[in-house]
Amino acid sequence: MKLQDIQGILCDLDGVLYNDSQLIDGVIESINTLKNRGYKFLFVTNTSGVTSDELFVRLTNMGIPVSSDEILSPPLAALNYVKEKKYNTVEVLGGHSIKELFYKDLKKDIDNPEAIIVGDIGKNWDYQLMNSLFNKILNGSDIIGLHKGKFWKSSDGLRIDIGAFIKGLEFATSKESICIGKPQKEFYESAIKKINISPNNLLMIGDDIIGDIQGAKEANLTAIQVKTGKYREELTKNAIIQPDIIVNDFNELKDLLP
Amino acid sequence: MKLQDIQGILCDLDGVLYNDSQLIDGVIESINTLKNRGYKFLFVTNTSGVTSDELFVRLTNMGIPVSSDEILSPPLAALNYVKEKKYNTVEVLGGHSIKELFYKDLKKDIDNPEAIIVGDIGKNWDYQLMNSLFNKILNGSDIIGLHKGKFWKSSDGLRIDIGAFIKGLEFATSKESICIGKPQKEFYESAIKKINISPNNLLMIGDDIIGDIQGAKEANLTAIQVKTGKYREELTKNAIIQPDIIVNDFNELKDLLP
Numbered sequence: 465m466k467l468q469d470i471q472g473i474l475c476d477l478d479g480v481l482y483n484d485s486q487l488i489d490g491v492i493e494s495i496n497t498l499k500n501r502g503y504k505f506l507f508v509t510n511t512s513g514v515t516s517d518e519l520f521v522r523l524t525n526m527g528i529p530v531s532s533d534e535i536l537s538p539p540l541a542a543l544n545y546v547k548e549k550k551y552n553t554v555e556v557l558g559g560h561s562i563k564e565l566f567y568k569d570l571k572k573d574i575d576n577p578e579a580i581i582v583g584d585i586g587k588n589w590d591y592q593l594m595n596s597l598f599n600k601i602l603n604g605s606d607i608i609g610l611h612k613g614k615f616w617k618s619s620d621g622l623r624i625d626i627g628a629f630i631k632g633l634e635f636a637t638s639k640e641s642i643c644i645g646k647p648q649k650e651f652y653e654s655a656i657k658k659i660n661i662s663p664n665n666l667l668m669i670g671d672d673i674i675g676d677i678q679g680a681k682e683a684n685l686t687a688i689q690v691k692t693g694k695y696r697e698e699l700t701k702n703a704i705i706q707p708d709i710i711v712n713d714f715n716e717l718k719d720l721l722p
Numbered sequence: 723m724k725l726q727d728i729q730g731i732l733c734d735l736d737g738v739l740y741n742d743s744q745l746i747d748g749v750i751e752s753i754n755t756l757k758n759r760g761y762k763f764l765f766v767t768n769t770s771g772v773t774s775d776e777l778f779v780r781l782t783n784m785g786i787p788v789s790s791d792e793i794l795s796p797p798l799a800a801l802n803y804v805k806e807k808k809y810n811t812v813e814v815l816g817g818h819s820i821k822e823l824f825y826k827d828l829k830k831d832i833d834n835p836e837a838i839i840v841g842d843i844g845k846n847w848d849y850q851l852m853n854s855l856f857n858k859i860l861n862g863s864d865i866i867g868l869h870k871g872k873f874w875k876s877s878d879g880l881r882i883d884i885g886a887f888i889k890g891l892e893f894a895t896s897k898e899s900i901c902i903g904k905p906q907k908e909f910y911e912s913a914i915k916k917i918n919i920s921p922n923n924l925l926m927i928g929d930d931i932i933g934d935i936q937g938a939k940e941a942n943l944t945a946i947q948v949k950t951g952k953y954r955e956e957l958t959k960n961a962i963i964q965p966d967i968i969v970n971d972f973n974e975l976k977d978l979l980p
Contacts, residue, residue, distance in 0.1 A: 590848040591882075598873065598882040614894040615856065624849075624856040624894050632890035636872040636882050 468722050470686065472504040472661035476646075476670035477511070477523070479693015480714050487526055488692060490715045495529055497718045505534050506659040508668075510645045510675060512538045512610040513584040515561045533658075538610040538645040539565055541654040542581055545644055546570065546608065551578045555600075558583030558610070576603060582630055582641075583610040589629050601637045611645040646672070647679025656683065669717060671695045678705040690714055726980050728944065730762040730919035734904075734928035735769070735781070737951015738972050745784055746950060748973045753787055755976045763792050764917040766926075768903045768933060770796045770868040771842040773819045791916075796868040797823055799912040800839055800902040804828065804866065809836045813858075816841030816868070834861060840888055840899075841868040847887050859895045869903040904930070905937025914941065927975060929953045936963040948972055 475481070481491045499505065507530060511519060516539065520532040539562050546554060546566075553573035556563045562583050566572075580597060601607055613625035630641050645651050656663060667686040670676025671693030680687040682705070689695060689707035692714070700707070711717065733739070739749045757763065765788060769777060774797065778790040797820050804812060804824075811831035814821045820841050824830075838855060859865055871883035888899050903909050914921060925944040928934020929951030938945040940963070947953060947965035950972070958965070969975060 587849040589852065591845040594847065594886065595882045598886070599880060602880065614896070622857060622860065624853045624890075628852065628856070628890035628894040631893040632882075632886035635889035636886040638872070 467667075467686070467720060469665050470503070470667050470721060471665040472506065472659045472667075473498065473717075474506050474508045474655055474659065474666060474668040474680070474685065475714075476668075476672070476676050477507055477509040477519075479671035479695070480669060480690050481528060482526065483693060485526070487528075488713060488715075492527055492529065494715045494718050498721065499529065501721070503721070504659055504661060505530075506655055507535045508646065508651075508655050509535075509537050510611050510613075512645065513559060513562075514539075515565050516540045518561060536651075536655050536658055538651065539583065541651050542608055542610055542644040543569065544654050544657075545642070545650055546579055546581070551606075553577045554579045554581055555605075556581045556583070557585050557588075559585075562610075576600065577605050579606045579608050581608050581610065582626055584626060594629065594632065597633055598636050601633060601639055607633060607639070607641040609641050609643040609645075612641075612643045646670075646675035647682065649679075649682060652679055652683035652685070669711075669714065673700050673703045673707075677707045678703065681705045681707075688717065688720075725925075725944070725978060727923050728761070728925050728979060729923040730764065730917045730925075731756065731975075732764050732766045732913055732917065732924060732926040732938070732943065733972075734926075734930070734934050735765055735767040735777075737929035737953070738927060738948050739786060740784065741951060743784070745786075746971060746973075748971075750785055750787065752973045752976050756979065757787065759979070761979070762917055762919060763788070764913055765793045766904065766909075766913050767793075767795050768869050768871075770903065771817060771820075772797075773823050774798045776819055794909075794913050794916055796903040796909070797841065799909050800866055800868055801827065802912050802915075803900070803902055803908055804837055804839070809864075811835045812837045812839055813863075814839045814841070815843050815846075817843075820868075834858065835863050837864045837866050839866050839868065840884055842884060852887065852890065855891055856894050859891060859897055865891060865897070865899040867899050867901040867903075870899075870901045904928075904933035905940065907937075907940060910937055910941035910943070927969075927972065931958050931961045931963075931965075935965045936961065939963045939965075946975065946978075 516535040516537050519535050523530045553571045554566055555574045555577040556566045609630045612627035614627050615622045615625050634641055663684040668680030669688045671690050677687045677689050687707045688709045691712050774793040774795050777793050781788045811829045812824055813832045813835040814824045867888045870885035872885050873880045873883050892899055921942040926938030927946045929948050935945045935947050945965045946967045949970050
């Protein structure tokens with residue numbers, strides 16, 4: 465790892481630049497400083513309920529200096545994946561904007577799709593849906609999850625997430641799903657391709673020891689962990705794959721890099 | 723394995739004595755012959771939607787010579803298990819008779835049960851139920867499945883089964899379930915205890931290479947596979963654990979045993 469070789473930065477969002485919707489002090493200036501020194505940025509996130517364009521609006525409204533093609537999230541990574549793998553027909557479980565993103569480029573088929581894209585559908589999981597997906601998978605549909613989260617934290621407690629339903633379908637059909645999102649290698653491959661910089665010259669900065677650090681190291685990137693967001697000392701200590709560097713927060717990155 | 727030491731017979735039902743509801747020719751006479759020679763019988767099945775008493779009525783109506791205490795199915799095995807493990811409070815997902823079976827002996831608690839018994843509830847799976855079970859498990863409830871079936875064959879095609887939902891809960895909570903039913907060792911332990919004969923003097927006869935044969939061998943019983951029901955030559959050939967003897971059908975058992 466040579467920090468003087470770094471040309472590009474893959475940067476996680478939640479927990480690195482902000483907590484919930486609260487910007488961390490100084491990050492806007494830090495991004496500007498690094499951009500002025502010539503570093504290319506790609507903001508990479510597992511947020512799956514909205515498209516990259518919707519994320520762009522959200523970040524812009526927060527004052528974060530970003531352009532719409534500097535964002536990669538699972539919906540876009542999954543779209544890239546299905547196009548690259550030459551799937552022709554898909555069925556999309558997700559919100560309106562996610563459906564639109566896929567159905568713009570691929571043929572919608574809810575009877576016998578080549579791929580079923582599973583995103584966030586809130587409380588819409590039920591037996592009929594599970595049984596219908598189960599039978600489509602047995603008939604040959606691949607299942608592509610925008611993520612495989614176990615649960616998420618809502619304002620009134622923990623809620624079971626789509627990973628549970630995807631896992632159940634895998635078990636019943638004896639067929640593995642393809643999951644797009646950090647730490648999956650397909651996601652990092654998509655990010656490397658999009659920022660168009662070799663792994664040797666790329667670093668990833670994030671708060672999640674698995675999604676950000678393990679994923680980045682497996683893709684042969686330099687991995688820097690921040691102590692903000694969901695960073696927990698124990699989790700990092702016990703992890704098999706370690707970050708190259710740990711910093712207090714995102715703002716320290718500009719002091720590390722030339 | 724010495725067949726002359728056999729004193730008791732664990733006998734699977736569907737696929738051994740009948741296919742669907744169609745009795746296999748000669749089985750009634752064969753059971754009577756073996757009972758007259760002094761062999762004790764316990765009929766062991768993974769049928770989970772009804773109680774042992776309801777099964778008793780069904781078998782009796784088919785003319786099979788059976789008493790109500792000669793039947794062990796997952797609901798009863800699970801009840802034995804939770805009583806032995808000294809659970810005090812349970813929540814039961816299942817039909818009316820299954821609920822009654824448990825709530826007769828154990829305290830019903832749908833808020834914070836020590837164990838959640840998961841049986842067949844048809845199309846009643848939905849997000850709210852999954853999320854509620856997920857949170858109870860995180861709060862300490864154990865999950866006990868009456869079986870972990872992947873799917874079953876209905877008159878209009880394959881239907882996803884409770885195993886998928888149990889697997890999803892295991893994934894989301896990072897907690898293993900306890901599943902009662904063949905081939906689980908808890909089920910065979912319960913059967914050995916109920917028939918009250920040592921494994922050395924006990925044989926199991928069944929059509930399922932995993933549930934019946936592997937389960938029986940792991941419990942140190944003599945295992946005999948019939949070629950009726952779901953027997954498939956390839957499945958048996960490729961299985962790691964082999965039956966001691968393969969017979970054409972249940973009726974051949976009386977010719978094998980003294």
